[in-house]
Amino acid sequence: MSLLKANWSLLSRQKRFLSSSAVRPVLYKVGQVLHDYEVKRVVDVPELFTTAVELEHTKTGSQHLHLARDDKNNVFNVGLRTTPMNSTGVAHVLEHVALCGSASFPVRDPFFKMLNRSMSSFMNAMTGADYTMYPFSTQNAKDFRNLLLVYLDSVFFPRIRKMDFLQEGWRLEHEKIDDKLSPIIFKGVVFNEMKGMMSDPSYLYGTALQNKLLPDHTYGFCSGGKPMDIPNLTWEDLQNFHATHYHPSNANFITYGDIPMEIHLEQINEQVMKKFDKINPDTEVPLQAPWPQQRTATTNSPPDPMAANPEKQTTISFSYLLPEVSNVFESFVAYVLCTLVIDGPSSPFYKALIESGLGSDYSPNTGYHSHMRQAIFSIGLQGIDKNDVSKVENLMEKTIDDVIRDGFTSERIESILHRIELQIKHQSSMFGLGLSFNIIPTWQHGADPVESLRIDQTVKKFREKLEVDPEFLRNKCKEYFKSNTHRLSLTMNPDSEFSSKMESTEKKMLQERIEKLSDEDKDLIFKQGQELLENQHFMEDLSCLPTLKVSDIPSKQVQHDVGVKFSREKTMPSIMTCPQPTNGLTYFNNVIPINELREGLMTYVPLFCDVLTQMGTESTDYVTFSQREDLFTGGLNASVTSSSVYDAMETETSVRLSSHCLDRNTSKMFDLWRELFHEVKFDDVNRLRTLIRQRAQELANGVSFRGAMFAMRSGAQHLAPSAKYEEKFAGLTQVNLMKELADQDDLSDVISKLRQIGDYVLHKNVTTQGERYALHATPDSMETAEKLLEAFQIGKPGMEPSHVQLQSELLQNGDLVYVLPPDGVLSRHVRWNKFQQNCSRTDHNLPLAVNHVSMCVPTSSTYAKDDSAHLRLLARLATNKFLHREIREKGGAYGGGARHGDDGIFRFYSYRDPNVTKTIEAFEKGVDWLISGDFDQQDIDEAKLAVFQSVDSPVSPCDRGMSYFLDGLPHQIKQKHRDQLLLVGKDELIDTAKRRLVGCDASIAVIGPGDAESNKN
Structure with missing residues (x-):
């Protein structure tokens, strides 16, 4: 105990604002074993007010990093190295399907259902070029345990049912599920999501660049999936990919915050680690073989309908393969150098490219990228005339020569280091989550996760290098750019037939598949569609899922200890x-x-x-x-x-x-x-x-x-x-x-x-x-x-x-x-006094692959009004209990829902949606569903928990009191809003829905190509 007190005294004198839970790691010893984890290192990181504990699981070899910090917004993240060797989107689809039910939680979409049974400040999953991450954060210790239960089971013991694969990945299905004579088409959440992504020239350019600069292994493919390749993915492929990639020996875990580390280790060990043995996952990404000389390539994209000048839609960039991200100091040097050459109006490339007038802005991939095994730096220009490509290339070459000749002023270097110092000191409300996002992608390729946190040490070493060798950065510029033969010059041109070609290719592929179908196959497709629909409507017993209760929500609104001085005089600010x-x-x-x-x-x-x-x-x-x-x-x-x-x-x-x-x-x-x-x-x-x-x-x-x-x-x-x-x-x-x-x-x-x-x-x-x-x-x-x-x-x-x-x-x-x-x-x-409300429908017909749809209803109930809290809950009820099923599961859109704004407008929305007419019908039926009262107290409680995720979201010190300052919302009004959220019952919700959502004309807006039914009208 005396050791703990001594360290706490020291930390207090340093004004580090740490609690005893954050100093607890000083008691850990290297070599100590806790719940089958061996402590490898215990390192204080004062610049981040953090103590880092690095551990290894003795049985599986799984790596774990705990970051103890006086922060109630605790974080969990597990990253798996996922290295697909095709563009079927297997890693992306698996990310979706893994969250659709598991051994201990055999219900449909436990992930989405936990969104309503939790007070998480963040829940998601994401697929990168060579990794998949499953992060969450919450300020409630009980909630953390609940979410960890579901996440661990979902990642390591998913059911991977065929029905979930068909819903989330792709399937053949009749356009009208109950009409066997209607056309058979492609459907699926990921399929439609990636069709939407392929409408984005920036995404197309970034994908093409990665594929062409790193062509020899997993980076040569599209981990998200290409729409024309996704239908080649089979259910068996998905199961095999999970078996070979989702193993503790292939996983890196991060926990962060003020909950004691031992609690996390015990739960992870008991729930997962004891059930696995160590394996060699064989997922390591090999180094890209260096090119003896630079290469050039071209790609196409759909024209941008929002472009200022239709004749200037070409993009060009130079991209360089840089050293491995495992070298933390080298990565820092590369980041600083790349920032120096592109950032701000005093940077060389800004002067040369942006101010040349040849283009509109940097190419979308411009910058330093370190989330793959080898880093990439890209520099280029978009919005140029195709005839000016050579001019831009000459400018880029000349600028590199100028940088090598002239170097950088000390003021420029200091401005970048000053920015880093500010980033370290700024206390974001999602600080721990951001740390985990930055650490996992490089850690899986051998970067030292603790060294990457010790920024002060890295900056000190950098300064010493500059002092010893004034030519240090200029020489690095030569090494990274001038002497680097692994360089790609990539040009992207608009193709007016891009979308029609994609549509034609999809139709051809669809037709070829349909022609190969026997009558029995067609019967199976129709039956399968009916089964999926029945599965989506089946009312499940969710009692197996853990949940917080409304009683776990604090009844009192947090009132931050802020001092306020203000003038009530109209003539004084x-x-x-x-x-x-x-x-x-x-x-x-x-x-x-x-x-x-x-x-x-x-x-x-x-x-x-x-x-x-x-x-x-x-x-x-x-x-x-x-x-x-x-x-x-x-x-x-x-x-x-x-x-x-x-x-x-x-x-x-x-x-x-x-x-x-x-x-x-x-x-x-x-x-x-x-x-x-x-x-x-x-x-x-x-x-x-x-x-x-x-x-x-x-x-x-x-x-x-x-x-x-x-x-x-x-x-x-x-x-x-x-x-x-x-x-x-x-x-x-x-x-x-x-x-x-x-x-x-x-x-x-x-x-x-x-x-x-x-x-x-x-x-x-x-x-x-x-x-x-x-x-x-x-x-x-x-x-x-x-x-x-x-x-x-x-x-x-x-x-x-x-x-x-x-x-x-x-x-x-x-x-x-x-x-x-x-x-x-x-x-x-x-x-x-004279604002004329005008409810109408506006179609913004843009050449996107999918639609974005909204229906807005005026309620006049702003934040301070008595029933705005009711409408907020009604929006969450409609989203979770009705619209998710209708728009995503049945409609195949990437997402959709409803929200009620502080401005008194109830907004329905969908995104990356293949439908328009059906979605608008779903919005209208959503109002009917709310009025019918087809929800119970458990549904209401879950909606309350979900709403309080945002009500009680973490607030950084610099944002405390800002709602009071910006909108004049005092504590009394926020407490009244909170009381209304907590106390409202079913009858009041139905009454509010009838008063505020019925009899009001709705304003509708559609962005995208529309659909067959809407285009007839």
Whole structure:
């Protein structure tokens, strides 16, 4: 005990905020055996406030890393090296099927059912190029044990039923399951998911690059599966792959948090390890044979319908094979070097490629990638004319030569090391989960997991190398790039017939299979479809699954110990100060209402936020300003939001400015903001055009990948003012605006609009009313931060309101009101008197392989209203108990569900969905199902548990009190919302569904190609 006290005393003096559970590992000894695990190392990692314990299971050889840290958000992750040797998607399909029932939990989809029986902060599974991971996190110790039971059984003892393979992988089935005369088609969750992925040029490019740069083994194939290869996968293949890859000897385990390690080891040993013997899994990935000379390759993709210039859709990049990721220091050097050459406007490749005007942005794979056995670095440009490929290649060659000749300034190197220091100190709410994601892929290839955590030691060694050898980085540049013959030049061109060719290939393959079917085979397909449908509808006994109870949910809303100071005067900004254990960082937030800005400027506010910190000032060019930003802060950020939490017809639309820095740099952080407020400029046309093209490309790339979000924004925009602005700011309206501006020669009108927005946002005489500030810092640093903020406030520039073009329609459409809830922060809203709700259907016909569908219903019940909690539970009930079965299991979509927003809109959605008409019918039937009350108390309790996953999700120190600051939600209202979630019963839920979801016209939006039935209409 004295040893424990001595170490705790030391840790307390170092202000490490660790509990006794985190220091417990100091009592472990190398060679000690705990539950058949031998302790190999015990290492303190002070920079991460962590003690790492590395263990090996004596019987199976399985590797385990425990990271003890004073963090209630405990993490489990098991990674298996999965090395498919074809593109049938066997590893991906197995990831899905493993979660569809196991020996101890023989129910359909225990993974999805545990989503409703848990308060996890994260649950998922994911397939990489050569690994599969099964991670979860939770703040509840009982929940951790429950989830660990299910995860371990799912991974190591899955049933792998044929029915689950057919549902999740692929199958032949009649288009209409109950109609034997309807066409036979391909169905399956993974099949449709990967069809959706093949619509994304970025995914296609990344897959082609990996396949062609590392062609000799597993990386030469697509682990996710290619749609035309997936139908070659058999049920037997899946079973064999599990038998050869899902074994403890082929697994690496990570546990993290404040639960004592012994508890985890005992459970894993008893449940899994004792049932296996050690084997040689023979899954090691061999080194790629080096090429004697560089290679070139080409590939195709569908044209991007959102591209600004249809004639500029070619992508080109150079990709290099770098050293093995097992060498932690070499990987760190490669990361730093690759970041130096591409990151920020002062980097060599940014100047050469982005500012050349030849393309819109870096190629989608640009950067350093270390999640395979050998690292990859890629650099290139997208959005170029196919005739300019050679120009881009010449620029890339020349830039490498320039870097080798000129090297890097000490300021550039220090800015990267400063960024690493900030990343270490920043305490994310999902810190442990992120660690596990970074460690497992390299650990499985021999990287030392503990050494990879000791970042301070690695940085120190790096500095020593630079001091001893000033040419160190330049020589590395020669080694990695100039002398490296294992280089691939990959060009991707748009093919207007890409989608039709894929569709034709699928039809041909389908037809060939159908022609080989006998009458007996066809009868079997019809029977199989009926059996699968019956299986999907079968009401199972779920009593075998562990679960938390509603009584396990704390009745009291967490009220963080934050100090708050604010002004209730309308003429003075409110200031909130939150002393927190921020680990030596100061966080700054500034909310500036823009309600009165005229409507014609509103759509340009996101662009204003994007370019505000990237254009430089009258005193400092944008390159130098960016360098100062990197040296002294974690970045200056601006964003725009519109929220309604009290009344659906009251909105606060505002710009939010935010930044953070080391305490020692707080004055420099405010100096940067002060300079922007006084001297920002927008008239550098070339710089502005570059930023517009980058933004346009990023938005366009996101449509296919995040199509469900765009569909929901499109559907909701006519139902509430805040939803209207959300669509303007982050929906297809914004995508189309940027597409239009990206290829516009004359930007004078854009510059004029940005100046007007800047005049309004940055000048205190216009924006003082409703403006507010927040500071998060340690108690020792808060006083200094407050004084610096006060000086910043006083020094803000002034301007008369008459100098700014304000919203002329405001008095016709609504009134300005001030919202000051009990003990809340003053905010300034618009109460809309003339907002016309318009329910309609909008089809955004885009050449994607699958659809994204949304149906939105206005409920007018915002967060602070009495029945918003009820609607939140109804959305979860519909998702878990009805829509999952109808949309995913039966419909074959990758996912779907419902959610009720704080803005008073009930949103149904699906993504990567082969259907439209059937999905909309499922949404409508979902409302009928809720009204029918076809759910019991157990279903309601599970919905409550699922909702509280987000209500009680972990909050990092820098975010504590932010809902209070941003939306004016005091503790009393959040506690009232919590009480309503906990206490509501079935009759109240049905009543709310009838009042809020019936008799309301719905707004529907579809993004994608549609389906046969919807295209007839």
